[in-house]
Amino acid sequence: MIKSTRTIDIHHITRVEGHGNISITVKNGQLTEARWEVVETPRFFEAMLVGKKWENAPWISGRICGICSIGHTLASIRAVENAFGIVPDDQTAKLRLLLKHMETLQSHVLHLYFLAAPDFLNVGSVFPLINSHPDVVQRAAKIKQLANDLCDCVGGRRMHPTRTVVGGFTMLPEKKELVHFMERLNDIKNDLLETAGLFRSFVMPDFSRETEFVSLKGAGSYPFIGGDLISTDGVVKKEHEYALMTNEYLVEQSTSKWSRLSRPSFAVGALARLNNNFAFLNPLAKELSTSFGLKPVNHNPYMNNIAQLVECVHVVMDSLQLIDELLGMIWKKPRTPAIPKAGIGVGAVEVPRGILYHRYEFDDEGRIVRCDCVIPTSQNHANIQHDLTALAAQCAAQGKQDKEVELLAQMLVRSYDPCISCSVH
Amino acid sequence: MDAAKTQNRTYLGLPVVRPKVAFFELSSCEGCQLQLINNEASLLDFLSLVTVVNFREAMTEKSDEYDIAFVEGSVTRADEIDRLTTIRKNAKVLVAFGSCACFGGVTQLKNRFKDPAWVKNQVYGSHPIETNDTARPLEDFVTVDLNIYGCPVKKEEVEKIVTHVVLGRSIIQPKYPVCMECKENENICLYDLGEPCLGPVTRGGCDSWCPNSRFGCWGCRGPAEDANIAQLKVIMKQYGFSEETLLDRLECFGGFAKDAEALRETMTKVK
Numbered sequence: 001m002i003k004s005t006r007t008i009d010i011h012h013i014t015r016v017e018g019h020g021n022i023s024i025t026v027k028n029g030q031l032t033e034a035r036w037e038v039v040e041t042p043r044f045f046e047a048m049l050v051g052k053k054w055e056n057a058p059w060i061s062g063r064i065c066g067i068c069s070i071g072h073t074l075a076s077i078r079a080v081e082n083a084f085g086i087v088p089d090d091q092t093a094k095l096r097l098l099l100k101h102m103e104t105l106q107s108h109v110l111h112l113y114f115l116a117a118p119d120f121l122n123v124g125s126v127f128p129l130i131n132s133h134p135d136v137v138q139r140a141a142k143i144k145q146l147a148n149d150l151c152d153c154v155g156g157r158r159m160h161p162t163r164t165v166v167g168g169f170t171m172l173p174e175k176k177e178l179v180h181f182m183e184r185l186n187d188i189k190n191d192l193l194e195t196a197g198l199f200r201s202f203v204m205p206d207f208s209r210e211t212e213f214v215s216l217k218g219a220g221s222y223p224f225i226g227g228d229l230i231s232t233d234g235v236v237k238k239e240h241e242y243a244l245m246t247n248e249y250l251v252e253q254s255t256s257k258w259s260r261l262s263r264p265s266f267a268v269g270a271l272a273r274l275n276n277n278f279a280f281l282n283p284l285a286k287e288l289s290t291s292f293g294l295k296p297v298n299h300n301p302y303m304n305n306i307a308q309l310v311e312c313v314h315v316v317m318d319s320l321q322l323i324d325e326l327l328g329m330i331w332k333k334p335r336t337p338a339i340p341k342a343g344i345g346v347g348a349v350e351v352p353r354g355i356l357y358h359r360y361e362f363d364d365e366g367r368i369v370r371c372d373c374v375i376p377t378s379q380n381h382a383n384i385q386h387d388l389t390a391l392a393a394q395c396a397a398q399g400k401q402d403k404e405v406e407l408l409a410q411m412l413v414r415s416y417d418p419c420i421s422c423s424v425h
Numbered sequence: 426m427d428a429a430k431t432q433n434r435t436y437l438g439l440p441v442v443r444p445k446v447a448f449f450e451l452s453s454c455e456g457c458q459l460q461l462i463n464n465e466a467s468l469l470d471f472l473s474l475v476t477v478v479n480f481r482e483a484m485t486e487k488s489d490e491y492d493i494a495f496v497e498g499s500v501t502r503a504d505e506i507d508r509l510t511t512i513r514k515n516a517k518v519l520v521a522f523g524s525c526a527c528f529g530g531v532t533q534l535k536n537r538f539k540d541p542a543w544v545k546n547q548v549y550g551s552h553p554i555e556t557n558d559t560a561r562p563l564e565d566f567v568t569v570d571l572n573i574y575g576c577p578v579k580k581e582e583v584e585k586i587v588t589h590v591v592l593g594r595s596i597i598q599p600k601y602p603v604c605m606e607c608k609e610n611e612n613i614c615l616y617d618l619g620e621p622c623l624g625p626v627t628r629g630g631c632d633s634w635c636p637n638s639r640f641g642c643w644g645c646r647g648p649a650e651d652a653n654i655a656q657l658k659v660i661m662k663q664y665g666f667s668e669e670t671l672l673d674r675l676e677c678f679g680g681f682a683k684d685a686e687a688l689r690e691t692m693t694k695v696k
Contacts, residue, residue: 012481014481014482014484014485014487015481015482015483015484015485016482017455017482018455041451041452041501041502041505041556042501042548042549042554042556043452043501043531043532043535043560044535044544044545044547044548044556046547046548047535047538047543047544047547047548048531048534048535050547052673053669053670053673055673056673056677059643059677060531060534060677063454063456063530063531063576064454065454065456066453066454066455066456066457066458066459066460066577067455067456067459069454069456106463110462114462114483115483118485124484124485124486125480125483125484125485125486126483126484127472127477127483127484130469130472137469141465141466141468141469142465144463144465145465145466148463148465156635156637156638156640157634157638158463159456159459159460159463159577160456160576160577162634162635162637162638162640163638163639163640165640170638170639170640171638171639250549250550250552255554421450421452421453421454421455422454
């Protein structure tokens, strides 16, 4: 039995990107308070871009995040192109999506193996697994390396890409390189099935809290770049109306802004995408999802891990298709020139951790007058807080030991795969 | 990989000590740390050279005992100065890891605004937020033993430098510009492709990473030895690029902060 007041304090939770704290207080078996605090330092990207010419935007704002720099770069480019009235051709759109897919794959695999799996295997990091589970680590490295190598090939660099520019690419990969990657992608399918086997051996904690899920709205395909916005509570908005979807506000416990829509909080990310767009998943991915009992609308935040796994399969299958289509096309020039003009542009892109928005307002010479970036993790913070409160209350009622509560709380935060420095930017 | 074997690693028949290595991040995107994990092909070999005792992004265990501290990010808030001071006390070798740590990186872009209150207001409105007026490199607060440049750092270079530290070999960083590596790579000059480039003045060592992708250099590694900014201005003008374009590039990562400030000063006067 729990007798007195107990406090669980986790300062700078590990195996997440950025700095956040968890604090849970239980008194006489009742939860007094559970808090998710974000203490990351702000870098003021929205201010630093003001006065800069348009070509600075993707290059600088991509540096908001080291993990999803490709996603930020693509959202920024889309916002600039929307402002200038540039519509990417099929070739550029396909190459960008292929690049985006490989970032999703490398980021999800990084999270699943290096950040999440250690909790299920009862170790503090991936490092002891190098000796105890060498096959697991080697498989993770193999998948990640393929994803990153293909990012290098299309984007010029796996982090802070060099070939992605407004109007297209500075240069294109060679077709024979893509042929080679097709072989590697085919080879990796088996590694993903083995990854599924590994995660099937893990028990996802039994916890659910009904919430709203926000993502891009698929139109014929599982959505990643641009389009309408949708929520599981039935809200649908246009891309440029994103602010009506995000409703950012400031709270005392966080240097990151929070968001809400139809309820006190909502969630974005792989689980949100899957909940809204399950029908558009590749058949193999859909089958895998079903085999894990993951169907829309699933309200268990820990299942975001499985949703990421499902998306890994989806992006690999879709990349094979994309490369096949690209190889069948006669390639045009990599880039169309941009002609700046005054106006506002919004770019919405599904990055690994959820939907990301960039918005720029330009003067007639293409200088940024105002800038706004809404980050997936900042949209998730309120939902993490509400989940944490519900989880802590459930644990207190079940009389769980401190160690167990501590682990479950950290696993909850990690399930969101938060990118905290990104959320504060 | 056999743990016992790696504990008794030798080089030229002599035992090699595995240094305890710690990673820390101040205001940053954490991308430079991630670059190490991103080097899948040689990650395991690299890890066998060192003992990682602190790497919050990847592991739960923590320790205050370490030989080499890699610090990523710039200093933008008072508590970061305290953290950095403690790290300096604990570490035998302190490495400024990446351009934010070396020069302020992109985070120093806010320094150009004369009114820090305006900067805060752009993002947080009237909501109180704690932040220093300027983003500063590590060397403004503690002694830095070694700089590893780049945004992001080049993983091959990091591994080479760490290997040299472990083996006690001296570290020589290039003084020549990116331009030289670019020529060696037989790239078409970016200027001839109609793109501005800081390759002529930026420190090499990245193997002309960006120009290899036909993307002009933005000077993330700071100035090469005897960087001739005056001549760069002439080249930029000759190829029809505005002073604003030059300023954007010089200003981006903080390595050319003085030159950028001087240029901005003259441009304001012209206006």
